Amino acid sequence: GAVVSQHPSRVICKSGTSVKIECRSLDFQATTMFWYRQFPKQSLMLMATSNEGSKATYEQGVEKDKFLINHASLTLSTLTVTSAHPEDSSFYICSFSGYNEQFFGPGTRLTVL
Amino acid sequence: AQKVTQAQTEISVVEKEDVTLDCVYETRDTTYYLFWYKQPPSGELVFLIRRNSFDEQNEISGRYSWNFQKSTSSFNFTITASQVVDSAVYFCALGEGGGATNKLIFGTGTLLAVQP
Numbered sequence: 093g094a095v096v097s098q099h100p101s102r103v104i105c106k107s108g109t110s111v112k113i114e115c116r117s118l119d120f121q122a123t124t125m126f127w128y129r130q131f132p133k134q135s136l137m138l139m140a141t142s143n144e145g146s147k148a149t150y151e152q153g154v155e156k157d158k159f160l161i162n163h164a165s166l167t168l169s170t171l172t173v174t175s176a177h178p179e180d181s182s183f184y185i186c187s188f189s190g191y192n193e194q195f196f197g198p199g200t201r202l203t204v205l
Numbered sequence: 206a207q208k209v210t211q212a213q214t215e216i217s218v219v220e221k222e223d224v225t226l227d228c229v230y231e232t233r234d235t236t237y238y239l240f241w242y243k244q245p246p247s248g249e250l251v252f253l254i255r256r257n258s259f260d261e262q263n264e265i266s267g268r269y270s271w272n273f274q275k276s277t278s279s280f281n282f283t284i285t286a287s288q289v290v291d292s293a294v295y296f297c298a299l300g301e302g303g304g305a306t307n308k309l310i311f312g313t314g315t316l317l318a319v320q321p
Contacts, residue, residue, distance in 0.1 A: 126308055137312045183248055198249040
């Protein structure tokens with residue numbers, strides 16, 4: 093399968109700061125990609141869908157002004173958590189849409205103090 | 206409604222036992238895809254299988270097997286002769302809108318603990 097990287101893998105930040113998470117596809121290009129969030133011991137919940145060059149579509153309950161998604165190219169997408177708060181602490185996972193499946197990144201664990 | 210239910214929250218077995226993880230889904234689509242993923246403690250999702258709704262054949266891959274029953278909307282996963290390395294959270298997922306590459310609706314996951 094395709095290789096997807098996420099950076100950073102772990103980040104700890106103070107409340108009120110912004111954090112940028114990069115998701116990069118290393119060996120293929122995709123028009124569509126997804127950002128998921130997973131709270132401890134819970135399932136993955138889709139946050140948003142983005143298409144390269146277009147604005148992201150956010151799921152109900154996800155604040156688009158708080159979680160900024162930039163799908164700049166067919167191999168790179170970024171998620172910026174603005175003014176992070178402790179309740180934003182979670183595991184964030186990106187995925188690129190392939191021909192027959194999604195290819196997931198290894199995830200980024202965000203802890204907001 | 207599109208929904209995936211994994212009724213088993215946690216399962217604990219002893220090594221070499223067989224274990225079946227249940228997955229029941231609801232969808233309004235006539236064509237759809239189902240998936241199973243493994244999530245070890247490190248967090249990354251490991252793809253296990255993709256199944257198209259037109260293909261009801263059961264599949265076996267080594268110690269893993271899957272039983273797809275459209276009549277009962279179930280897609281169960283069996284691990285034969287479980288090993289400690291099988292310990293992980295297992296997610297069943299449904300591709301929304303009938304696509305394999307559309308957003309996924311995940312079940313709540315089953316935590317499998319295999320004791321030595």
